[in-house]
Amino acid sequence: xxxxxxxxxxxxxxxxxxxxxxxxxxxxxxxxxxxxxxxxxxxxxxxxxxxxxxxxxxxxxxxxxxxxxxxxxxxxxxxxxxxxxxxxxxxxxxxxxxxxxxxxxxxxxxxxxxxxxxxxxxxxxxxxxxxxxxxxxxxxxxxxxxxxxxxxxxxxxxxxxxxxxxxxxxxxxxxxxxxxxxxxxxxxxxxxxxxxxxxxxxxxxxxxxxxxxxxxxxxxxxxxxxxxxxxxxxxxxxxxxxxxxxxxxxxxxxxxxxxxxxxxxxxxxxxxxxxxxxxxxxxxxxxxxxxxxxxxxxxxxxxxxxxxxxxxxxxxxxxxxxxxx
Amino acid sequence: xxxxxxxxxxxxxxxxxxxxxxxxxxxxxxxxxxxxxxxxxxxxxxxxxxxxxxxxxxxxxxxxxxxxxxxxxxxxxxxxxxxxxxxxxxxxxxxxxxxxxxxxxxxxxxxxxxxxxxxxxxxxxxxxxxxxxxxxxxxxxxxxxxxxxxxxxxxxxxxxxxxxxxxxxxxxxxxxxxxxxxxxxxxxxxxxxxxxxxxxxxxxxxxxxxxxxxxxxxxxxxxxxxxxxxxxxxxxxxxxxxxxxxxxxxxxxxxxxxxxxxxxxxxxxxxxxxxxxxxxxxxxxxxxxxxxxxxxxxxxxxxxxxxxxxxxxxxxxxxxxxxxxx
Ligand SMILES: Nc1ncnc2c1ncn2[C@@H]1O[C@H](COP(=O)(O)OP(=O)(O)OP(=O)(O)O)[C@@H](O)[C@H]1O
Ligand code: SF4
Ligand SMILES: [Mg+2]
Numbered sequence: 046x047x048x049x050x051x052x053x054x055x056x057x058x059x060x061x062x063x064x065x066x067x068x069x070x071x072x073x074x075x076x077x078x079x080x081x082x083x084x085x086x087x088x089x090x091x092x093x094x095x096x097x098x099x100x101x102x103x104x105x106x107x108x109x110x111x112x113x114x115x116x117x118x119x120x121x122x123x124x125x126x127x128x129x130x131x132x133x134x135x136x137x138x139x140x141x142x143x144x145x146x147x148x149x150x151x152x153x154x155x156x157x158x159x160x161x162x163x164x165x166x167x168x169x170x171x172x173x174x175x176x177x178x179x180x181x182x183x184x185x186x187x188x189x190x191x192x193x194x195x196x197x198x199x200x201x202x203x204x205x206x207x208x209x210x211x212x213x214x215x216x217x218x219x220x221x222x223x224x225x226x227x228x229x230x231x232x233x234x235x236x237x238x239x240x241x242x243x244x245x246x247x248x249x250x251x252x253x254x255x256x257x258x259x260x261x262x263x264x265x266x267x268x269x270x271x272x273x274x275x276x277x278x279x280x281x282x283x284x285x286x287x288x289x290x291x292x293x294x295x296x297x298x299x300x301x302x303x304x305x306x307x308x309x310x311x312x313x314x315x316x317x318x319x320x321x322x323x324x325x326x327x328x329x330x331x332x333x334x335x336x337x338x339x340x341x342x343x344x345x346x347x348x349x350x351x352x353x354x355x356x357x358x359x360x361x362x363x364x365x366x367x368x369x370x
Numbered sequence: 371x372x373x374x375x376x377x378x379x380x381x382x383x384x385x386x387x388x389x390x391x392x393x394x395x396x397x398x399x400x401x402x403x404x405x406x407x408x409x410x411x412x413x414x415x416x417x418x419x420x421x422x423x424x425x426x427x428x429x430x431x432x433x434x435x436x437x438x439x440x441x442x443x444x445x446x447x448x449x450x451x452x453x454x455x456x457x458x459x460x461x462x463x464x465x466x467x468x469x470x471x472x473x474x475x476x477x478x479x480x481x482x483x484x485x486x487x488x489x490x491x492x493x494x495x496x497x498x499x500x501x502x503x504x505x506x507x508x509x510x511x512x513x514x515x516x517x518x519x520x521x522x523x524x525x526x527x528x529x530x531x532x533x534x535x536x537x538x539x540x541x542x543x544x545x546x547x548x549x550x551x552x553x554x555x556x557x558x559x560x561x562x563x564x565x566x567x568x569x570x571x572x573x574x575x576x577x578x579x580x581x582x583x584x585x586x587x588x589x590x591x592x593x594x595x596x597x598x599x600x601x602x603x604x605x606x607x608x609x610x611x612x613x614x615x616x617x618x619x620x621x622x623x624x625x626x627x628x629x630x631x632x633x634x635x636x637x638x639x640x641x642x643x644x645x646x647x648x649x650x651x652x653x654x655x656x657x658x659x660x661x662x663x664x665x666x667x668x669x670x671x672x673x674x675x676x677x678x679x680x681x682x683x684x685x686x687x688x689x690x691x692x693x694x695x696x
Contacts (some may be wrong), residue, residue, distance in 0.1 A: 261428075263470035269426055270465075271485040271536065272458035281484075285475045361475060361520040 053353065057346045064342045069112055070105075072335050112335075121339060122332030126325070131336035135318055140220040141211060142310070142317030146302040148224060148237035150295060153244035158291065160245075161252020162279055168257050176249065183246030192239040192312035199235060207232050209314040236313040240306060244298055248291060255287030289359050296352030300345040373441060373543050373576040374423070375399040380435035381415075381422045387648040392418040392431065394600040400544070403574040405567070407587025407608065409623065410597030411644050416580045417466065419597070420546040423578075424463055425453050441543070459489040462537035463546040467553050468530035472521035478505075478532060479517040485539050504535035509565060527558040534566060541573060548580045563590060584623050588612055593680065596620050599645050599655035606681030616677060616688040618660050654686070662687045 096102045100111060115121070121131045164176035200208035211223045212232030223229025259265060260283065268278050307319035314320070318337065325333040381393035392415045400406050408416050421427045423438055425445060438445040440461065445453065457463075465471040473481060482501035483494060490497070498517065505513030508531040521529055530550055537545050547566065551559040567590050570577045579587055587594060588608065595605040596619065604617040615621045622640035642659035651657060653668040660667065664687065672684045 263465055263467060264473040266426060266428075267463075267465055267471040267533070268473070270424055270457055270463040272454050272456070272488045273484060274454065274488070277484065277488070281480075282473050282476070286473070289475070359475075362522050 049353075050350070053350055057350070060346060061342060064339065065113060065116065066109075068335055068338045069109055072331055072338075116339065121336035124325075124330050124333050126328050126330045126333075131332040132340070134333060135321065135336055135340055138316065138318045138321045140222055141315060142303055142306055142319060144222050144224045145233060145237055145240060145306060145310070145315060145317060146299060148233050149240035149244065149302055149306075150299055152237055152241035153248050154291075154295065156241065157245040157248025158252050158284075161249040162256045162283065162287070164249065165253040165256025165260065165283075166275075166279060168253070173253070177253065180246040180249045183242050183249070186242070188239060188243070188308045189312050191242055192236070192309055195235045195239060196312075206235050208235055211316060236309050236315050239312070240302060240309045244295070244302065247298070248295065251291050251294060252287055255290060256283050259283045259286050289356065292359065293352055293356050296348055296355065300341075300348045303344055304341040372399045372401050372439075373404075374578075375439040376423070376436070377439070378436040379419065379422055379433070379438060381418050381427055381431055381433050383431040385430055385648065390647045391600050391650070392647060393422060395436070396595075396597070396600075396602050397436075398595050398602065398605065400576045400578065402543075403571065403576060404593070405570060405577040405579060405591045407584075407591030407594045408578055408580045408597060409582065409584055409587060409594060411582055411640075413644050413647060414597045415600040415647075416582075416597055417548050420463060420548050420578065420580055423546060424457055424461060426457075426463075455489065458485055458536075458542075459540045460542055461544045461546070462540070462542040464530070464533050464537050464548060464550045466549045468526050468533055468550070469553070471533050472529060474521055476520075477517070478519055478521070478524075482517070482532075482536055482539065485536050489540055500539060501535070504538050505532070507538065507569065508532075508535045509561075510535070527554050527562070530554060530562065534562070534569075538569065538573075542575060544576045544578070545570070546578045546580070549582070551586070552581070552583075559586075584612070596623065599647065599650055601655065601684060602682075603656065603684045604682070606678070610678070610681060614689070616681075616683050617685050618662050618687075618689075619656050621689065622659075654684075 093102070100108055103111075112122075119132060123129065124131050124134050127134055160176050160180075164173040167173040196208040199206045210232060211229060213226040213228040214221045214223045215225050215229075216222075217225055223233055256279070265278060265282060268282050273282075303318075306315075306317060307322055309315065310317045310319035311323055321333065322337050324330075325337070376399065377397050379393055379396045380391070383390040383392055394415075396415075396419055398406060398408075408419065410416050418427060418431065422433050423440075423445070425433070425448075427433060433446060436446075440456070445456070448456070472478070479498065479501065482504070483497040486492060486497035486500050487494070492500075501517060502513045505516060510516055510528065510531055516524075521532075524532065530553075534550065537547075550566075551562050554562070563586065566577070569575070579590055581587055584594075591608045593606060594608050594611045595602045596611075596617065597603070598619050604611065604615070604620045611620065612624065615624050619640070625640075640659060645651070645655055645658070651668065653666075653671055654660070654663070655671070657663040657667040666686050672686050674682050674684055677683050677688065
């Protein structure tokens with residue numbers, strides 16, 4: 046287990062380095078940062094002074110080395126717009142995105158697993174087919190469209206749920222979260238559903254495929270020969286087997302849910318990292334964009350690590366092999 | 371009263387290649403504590419017969435005819451709920467492949483306790499006690515600790531013992547054992563065989579022992595039914611059948627057992643291949659491989675005839691009584 050973790054950590058370092066190169070040079074290509082720092086009409090001397098202050102007059106490779114050096118100390122620059130450190134700026138927006146992604150994840154499991162298991166159980170019947178057809182919609186409908194449709198139905202027509210902002214938030218363990226207030230939770234439902242739809246379809250398909258496969262196994266037949274009820278067979282014997290791949294995939298998907306909640310956050314004016322990114326791109330706030338991308342990579346790496354560990358805990362076969370290694 | 375009385379059981383598979391009559395008018399009966407050896411080549415329909423009794427035949431298969439009377443009740447007309455109450459309780463089954471029968475992600479404890487509690491309203495602790503006793507009975511060392519283990523922590527032989535212990539949990543009247551030792555090596559095979567025999571005798575459990583190996587049932591079964599291409603071609607008391615096999619196929623099976631027949635004689639293999647079950651010949655299914663076959667054999671399938679006390683046969687030209695049949 047320890048060996049395995051060390052190996053994964055080493056791999057992660059290489060991924061981080063590669064990402065630094067890509068992000069730095071990629072962003073370096075777009076736009077001239079000085080334009081937003083200072084009016085292009087300003088006297089040349091002033092422009093040069095600004096360039097020197099931010100180090101933009103240096104050759105690219107020197108700038109890069111400085112960037113890496115600072116990054117290693119957790120400093121990814123200051124936002125040109127907010128004047129604040131880019132990292133802490135993003136961190137302050139992060140809880141909103143995290144709680145939204147978590148709720149979306151919970152929704153996608155709560156919707157996808159029962160539907161998928163049922164569809165697998167009734168694979169040849171109309172119920173199974175109907176669920177599968179439904180999941181195709183979940184896959185193909187664009188996020189913003191689903192979001193607007195939900196707003197139209199539940200916020201505008203029925204007026205059941207709010208459609209913009211975070212609602213009331215409370216401080217929990219130093220994080221400002223909406224999920225713990227009734228008002229905040231109501232504000233989360235529509236965006237979380239929007240975010241969950243695609244994943245729910247994915248989970249449905251995974252659960253269905255897994256269920257179909259599990260139902261053909263001897264251990265299910267043996268469970269039936271023991272006289273167990275179909276409910277017990279599905280809820281215990283089948284579910285425990287299919288949860289391993291589902292959790293693995295979902296864990297990996299959580300990363301993309303956090304990183305790319307951009308569209309959903311924009312539609313619902315949800316003040317999370319995604320919205321911050323869009324705003325920063327519009328204002329060419331380079332340090333924030335770079336910091337966002339770097340932190341996204343870190344989030345992915347951390348989540349993958351957690352998934353690997355959880356996976357070993359879930360599957361008794363892997364668990365033993367791992368501890369022997 | 372007989373524990374199980376199967377009459378003209380028919381189980382068909384409705385495949386794209388046609389209807390496969392995997393079990394075709396099979397009949398047999400078992401008394402209290404009796405052991406029946408169901409013998410036949412691979413694909414002859416032994417497992418499907420077993421699954422039919424428990425009503426566990428998977429699509430595209432279906433029991434299409436006959437009666438399965440268990441203690442006087444026809445299982446074919448029992449409700450799903452009633453059938454579930456019997457499974458694992460009055461009728462238990464042990465499967466062919468011990469590596470596949472236990473759920474890989476559930477502890478042995480879970481898999482045993484649930485089998486008890488599916489039928490008895492007892493506490494987890496009481497069910498656990500019963501599991502420990504059953505494991506001890508089948509020779510699992512330190513059963514108390516082994517309950518916490520997962521299937522992959524057991525060898526094949528041990529897993530099959532666990533499966534046997536699960537079958538014994540609720541003290542069934544009948545156990546269908548589907549080649550439970552075939553996947554194991556020879557020494558463990560004979561150990562388990564001896565143990566099961568003793569357990570069945572001890573508890574008065576009737577046993578259907580499915581195998582493709584006549585030698586296995588020779589010392590175990592009270593009576594034998596030999597299956598070929600979905601039909602029982604010969605049946606009778608074990609001693610009588612082994613001493614004087616009347617059907618050419620039974621003789622072929624006997625001839626392929628080492629140690630049976632005269633010393634120094636070559637082991638004979640039954641010539642030819644197992645038949646294509648989707649395309650059986652009109653007449654006797656064994657005709658293409660039979661040395662005694664005549665035109666009559668190919669024209670119409672032989673029906674069942676009695677050839678002595680408890681003995682029945684499907685063959686036009688059986689070995690004559692002078693050659694050993696009473
Ligand atoms: N799922 C299925 N679909 C179609 N045909 C099937 C199916 N399962 C079984 N059969 C048919 O039933 C016949 C009997 O199968 P069965 O498993 O009972 O054989 P068996 O005697 O147990 O053989 P083995 O010794 O290999 O276990 C097979 O030859 C096959 O033609
Ligand atoms: S009926 Fe004919 S072909 Fe069939 S086993 Fe008897 S002798 Fe052989
Ligand atoms: Mg079989």
